[in-house]
Amino acid sequence: xxxxxxxxxxxxxxxxxxxxxxxxxxxxxxxxxxxxxxxxxxxxxxxxxxxxxxxxxxxxxxxxxxxxxxxxxxxxxxxxxxxxxxxxxxxxxxxxxxxxxxxxxxxxxxxxxxxxxxxxxxxxxx
Amino acid sequence: xxxxxxxxxxxxxxxxxxxxxxxxxxxxxxxxxxxxxxxxxxxxxxxxxxxxxxxxxxxxxxxxxxxxxxxxxxxxxxxxxxxxxxxxxxxxxxxxxxxxxxxxxxxxxxxxxxxxxxxxxxxxxxxxxxxxxxxxxxxxxxxxxxxxxxxxxxxxxxxxxxxxxxxxxxxxxxxxx
Numbered sequence: 001x002x003x004x005x006x007x008x009x010x011x012x013x014x015x016x017x018x019x020x021x022x023x024x025x026x027x028x029x030x031x032x033x034x035x036x037x038x039x040x041x042x043x044x045x046x047x048x049x050x051x052x053x054x055x056x057x058x059x060x061x062x063x064x065x066x067x068x069x070x071x072x073x074x075x076x077x078x079x080x081x082x083x084x085x086x087x088x089x090x091x092x093x094x095x096x097x098x099x100x101x102x103x104x105x106x107x108x109x110x111x112x113x114x115x116x117x118x119x120x121x122x123x124x125x126x
Numbered sequence: 127x128x129x130x131x132x133x134x135x136x137x138x139x140x141x142x143x144x145x146x147x148x149x150x151x152x153x154x155x156x157x158x159x160x161x162x163x164x165x166x167x168x169x170x171x172x173x174x175x176x177x178x179x180x181x182x183x184x185x186x187x188x189x190x191x192x193x194x195x196x197x198x199x200x201x202x203x204x205x206x207x208x209x210x211x212x213x214x215x216x217x218x219x220x221x222x223x224x225x226x227x228x229x230x231x232x233x234x235x236x237x238x239x240x241x242x243x244x245x246x247x248x249x250x251x252x253x254x255x256x257x258x259x260x261x262x263x264x265x266x267x268x269x270x271x272x273x274x275x276x277x278x279x280x281x282x283x284x285x286x287x288x289x290x291x292x293x294x295x296x297x298x299x300x301x302x303x
Contacts, residue, residue: 005286080134082252083260091166098136098286105138105286113285122288 001066001108004075005101011117012075013042021073032061036069044076044104045097052093062100066107074104128236129243129280129297132271138287140177143204143243146297148181150202150241156183157195157203157235159210161218174206189214190221192231196238203239205232208246208274212267217259225269232274244278246271 004012016024025038027047032054035041048058065072080098085091105111110124129146131139147154156178162168178185183204188195192211197203205211208228215224236242248271250264275281280294289300 003286078134080137081248082254083249083256083264084135088166094134095136098134098138101286102136102138105288111286111288113290122285122290 001070001104002073003101003104003108003111004073004114005078005111006114008077010114012077012114014117015112015114015119016040016042016073016075024075032056036065036072039071040073040075042075044074044100045079048097048100049093052089052096058096058100059103062103066103070107074108076101076104127241127280128232128274128278129241129282129294130246130271130274130278131243131282131284132246132248132292133284134248137284139245139247139284140174140204140206141287142282142284142289143206143245144177144181145299146243147202147204147241149297149299152240153198153201154181154183155197155201155203155239156185157192157205158185158187159189159192159205159207159214161189161210161214190219193227193234195231195235197235199238200240201238202241202243203235204243204245205235206245208244208270209249209267212270213263216263216266225266225273228270229273229277233277236277244274246274 004016006012013024021040023039025035025041027041027043030041041047051058051061076097079094085094105123108123111122113120113122131143133139160167160171162171186195211228212224215221215227221227232242232244249267275293278293281292283290283292289296
């Protein structure tokens with residue numbers, strides 16, 4: 001696995017495309033099984049939200065994804081900072097994205113964080 | 127040695143803290159600041175208790191006034207977390223200068239301990255305008271984080287379990303990863 005993270009609109013997808021990652025599907029709209037047919041999934045945080053709404057356990061789902069697609073590239077927006085949301089489902093979403101991304105980061109050879117379009121390799125070699 | 131660990135929600139702050147403290151050979155003290163006021167807090171406390179199980183921590187529950195805690199010489203201390211402590215000082219105790227009070231309390235822990243780790247959180251990054259008392263909380267947390275970072279030997283941002291160094295050098299336990 002490889003993980004690309006950062007805030008919204010910081011240039012994560014553009015970075016992926018610039019380093020030659022193609023065949024990117026969108027976690028906000030793609031079917032749950034369709035994701036496994038692609039090399040990369042963006043908006044993984046939205047996929048987690050949809051899995052929660054569908055009554056699935058996103059941690060189980062990401063473990064299955066890793067087993068079936070160990071080379072997949074995952075792009076996810078960091079949503080864990082700021083004041084803890086009052087709405088329970090919002091809290092659960094943001095905490096679950098944190099746990100899921102900890103799993104992905106642990107399984108990834110490379111983790112890249114994008115800020116203002118600039119990439120920092122925070123795990124693995126340049 | 128004082129280490130400040132910041133980061134977002136469920137991004138691996140505690141596990142990084144526990145990895146650093148695993149190098150401490152003497153007593154390890156966990157200062158829990160979260161008041162178990164609701165079911166979710168109970169669950170979070172339970173989850174963290176399980177994480178610490180078998181790692182040799184003695185737990186002290188202290189929701190305010192950490193300056194009253196005196197730890198044994200040479201021990202390791204993990205305080206979790208500064209955000210709960212701030213909320214308790216401001217909203218339960220009505221403390222007028224919580225930043226100085228908490229900073230003093232942490233300096234006092236650091237006098238005796240060989241390794242002190244403070245877990246905090248970045249709460250000012252969501253761009254939402256909240257009611258005045260929450261904005262005051264955000265301001266105090268920002269000021270507290272700056273004050274603690276200044277007196278810390280190491281500042282680490284936890285990014286999904288990866289320690290990103292903001293100040294000081296990477297602790298030994300991570301050098302082979």
